[in-house]
Amino acid sequence: MAKKKASASPTPTAGRRYWLFKSEPESYSIQHLEKEPTQTTFWDGVRNYQARNSLRDDVKVGDRVLMYHSNCDPLIIAGTMEVVRAGYPDHTAFDPNDHHYDPKSKPDAPTWYMVDVRWQQTFETPVTREQLAEDPETATMVVMQRGSRLSIQPVTEKEWNAVHRLAGVKPGR
DNA sequence: GCCAACGTTGGC
DNA sequence: GCCAACGTTGGC
Numbered sequence: 793m794a795k796k797k798a799s800a801s802p803t804p805t806a807g808r809r810y811w812l813f814k815s816e817p818e819s820y821s822i823q824h825l826e827k828e829p830t831q832t833t834f835w836d837g838v839r840n841y842q843a844r845n846s847l848r849d850d851v852k853v854g855d856r857v858l859m860y861h862s863n864c865d866p867l868i869i870a871g872t873m874e875v876v877r878a879g880y881p882d883h884t885a886f887d888p889n890d891h892h893y894d895p896k897s898k899p900d901a902p903t904w905y906m907v908d909v910r911w912q913q914t915f916e917t918p919v920t921r922e923q924l925a926e927d928p929e930t931a932t933m934v935v936m937q938r939g940s941r942l943s944i945q946p947v948t949e950k951e952w953n954a955v956h957r958l959a960g961v962k963p964g965r
Numbered sequence: 966g967c968c969a970a971c972g973t974t975g976g977c
Numbered sequence: 978g979c980c981a982a983c984g985t986t987g988g989c
Contacts, residue, residue, distance in 0.1 A: 939970040
C-alpha cells in the first residue's frame with residue numbers, strides 16, 4: 793500500500809495520460825468515492841479484455857480519470873480521480889462469493905486486473921451527456937460513439953480540457 | 966422497459 | 978475457424 797505524504801504532490805505532468813472510467817452510480821458513484829475514509833478505492837469488476845489491457849498495461853500512477861455515470865438519469869461526467877496504483881490482479885475474480893467471480897482467473901495466472909484511484913474532485917456542475925454531444929471538442933469522445941461499451945477509455949488532453957471548460961472549472965493541477 | 970450493439974460461447 | 982445463439986451493456 794502506497795502511502796503518500798499530503799504535501800508530496802504529484803507526479804510529473806509529462807507522460808500523463810487521461811482516461812474515462814464508467815460506473816453505474818447506483819452501484820458506485822463519485823459520492824461513494826468521496827466518502828471513502830481515504831477517498832480511495834480499487835476499481836474492480838472490469839471483465840472485458842480491451843479494458844483489461846488498458847488497466848494492466850497503460851493506466852499509470854498519476855494519470856487522471858474522468859468518472860462517468862452510466863445507466864442513470866441524467867448521464868454525466870461527475871468529476872475526476874487520480875490513479876494512485878497501477879495495474880495489479882483483481883482479487884474479486886478469485887472469490888466464489890463475489891459477484892465478479894471468474895473461475896478462469898487464478899492467483900498465479902490472473903485474467904483480470906484493477907487499479908487504485910483517489911477522488912480528486914466532484915464537479916459542482918456535472919457535465920451532461922447532452923453537453924458533451926453539443927460541444928465539438930467533446931462530441932468525438934469514445935464515450936459518445938454509438939454502441940461504445942468500453943468501460944475504460946482513453947481521453948485526449950484536448951477532451952480533458954474541454955470537459956473542464958464545460959464543468960466551469962480549471963483543468964486540475 | 967425496449968432494443969441495438971457488442972462480446973463471448975459453443976456446436977459443428 | 979465459422980457463425981448462430983446468447984447474455985450484457987447502456988442509451989433512449
